[in-house]
Amino acid sequence: MSLLYSDSIVQPIFIEPFLTLHANKLCVLSEHASPNMASWLLKTYEERKLNGISLELIIGDTLNCGIDINTHEAFKELQGNRYSAKWGKFSCSYLYDPPDFSGTNFIWLKDDIPLKAFISSYDFTQQSLLREGDHKLTETSAYSAYNNYEKVTNRTIFCNHAEVEDYIIIHNPNRPINLQSSLSENQYVTLSFITRTGDTGAKSGLNWGQRKNRNRNEAYIPLPSYIAKSGFFPLNKQHFLVITDDHHLLQLRVEQQNDKAITTPASNALLGEYFRNRLGLANGAYVTAADLRSYGRTDVTFIKIDEEHYYMDFSI
Numbered sequence: 001m002s003l004l005y006s007d008s009i010v011q012p013i014f015i016e017p018f019l020t021l022h023a024n025k026l027c028v029l030s031e032h033a034s035p036n037m038a039s040w041l042l043k044t045y046e047e048r049k050l051n052g053i054s055l056e057l058i059i060g061d062t063l064n065c066g067i068d069i070n071t072h073e074a075f076k077e078l079q080g081n082r083y084s085a086k087w088g089k090f091s092c093s094y095l096y097d098p099p100d101f102s103g104t105n106f107i108w109l110k111d112d113i114p115l116k117a118f119i120s121s122y123d124f125t126q127q128s129l130l131r132e133g134d135h136k137l138t139e140t141s142a143y144s145a146y147n148n149y150e151k152v153t154n155r156t157i158f159c160n161h162a163e164v165e166d167y168i169i170i171h172n173p174n175r176p177i178n179l180q181s182s183l184s185e186n187q188y189v190t191l192s193f194i195t196r197t198g199d200t201g202a203k204s205g206l207n208w209g210q211r212k213n214r215n216r217n218e219a220y221i222p223l224p225s226y227i228a229k230s231g232f233f234p235l236n237k238q239h240f241l242v243i244t245d246d247h248h249l250l251q252l253r254v255e256q257q258n259d260k261a262i263t264t265p266a267s268n269a270l271l272g273e274y275f276r277n278r279l280g281l282a283n284g285a286y287v288t289a290a291d292l293r294s295y296g297r298t299d300v301t302f303i304k305i306d307e308e309h310y311y312m313d314f315s316i
């Protein structure tokens with residue numbers, strides 16, 4: 001599978017140690033990190049059939065800044081069984097006790113033996129690693145880096161720990177989500193589920209899974225070419241986090257030929273389950289235009305919060 005982004009940073013950090021050294025565990029110590037980057041990396045390993053890699057992440061700025069509730073919930077979901085069982089073992093921990101640290105360390109191990117490590121000025125985010133290219137990356141002693149990592153581990157708590165809120169400030173995002181009426185045209189898009197024939201796609205869109213030997217919940221949101229080319233959504237299979245009007249979180253990405261589809265990369269069925277539930281339909285049910293009209297709308301609106309976060313409105 002060819003990569004759809006620059007290999008200059010991704011290949012040496014995330015791919016080559018597995019291929020050349022047969023390393024099977026990547027420890028990331030980063031001041032700033034996003035669940036989108038973790039989700040993207042896990043999905044990349046799956047699609048490239050790089051099996052058996054465990055990913056451990058420690059986030060540093062939780063010590064001084066806490067973490068917003070949406071990011072926290074997204075990390076928890078990635079660490080949960082639904083994703084880890086499919087993509088491989090992932091864990092995320094938050095730093096809660098001084099001293100803090102800056103920058104990012106990437107440490108590769110094989111069977112808990114340190115083999116290769118880098119120190120860098122990159123953040124563990126898509127914006128930093130996949131879109132920017134002017135940061136420093138330096139190879140360093142794997143044993144020294146891992147020794148430091150283990151020391152930091154003693155001052156962290158897992159994101160899904162029952163008492164995490166006693167150690168970390170978890171807050172609501174500072175950015176209010178404005179209603180569509182107060183937004184400019186370049187801040188939101190509305191995508192229709194209805195085709196030119198006036199109905200839903202028979203084997204596309206919300207009915208993508210209505211094919212032989214497929215999960216009938218599989219679905220995607222059709223994305224017109226002019227919107228895909230507008231820069232509103234990240235392309236190259238980069239992930240973005242969506243907060244829905246009914247307070248759910250979804251990891252999405254744009255994919256397929258000509259970037260025509262918005263999907264849930266963990267499983268294409270997750271998006272279909274979500275919309276069938278909103279429509280009051282059974283799992284796997286065929287979705288018709290009449291179902292959408294009975295619900296009250298035939299489209300869905302995305303409001304852009306920033307480059308990796310969106311609000312999805314399917315309310316009536």
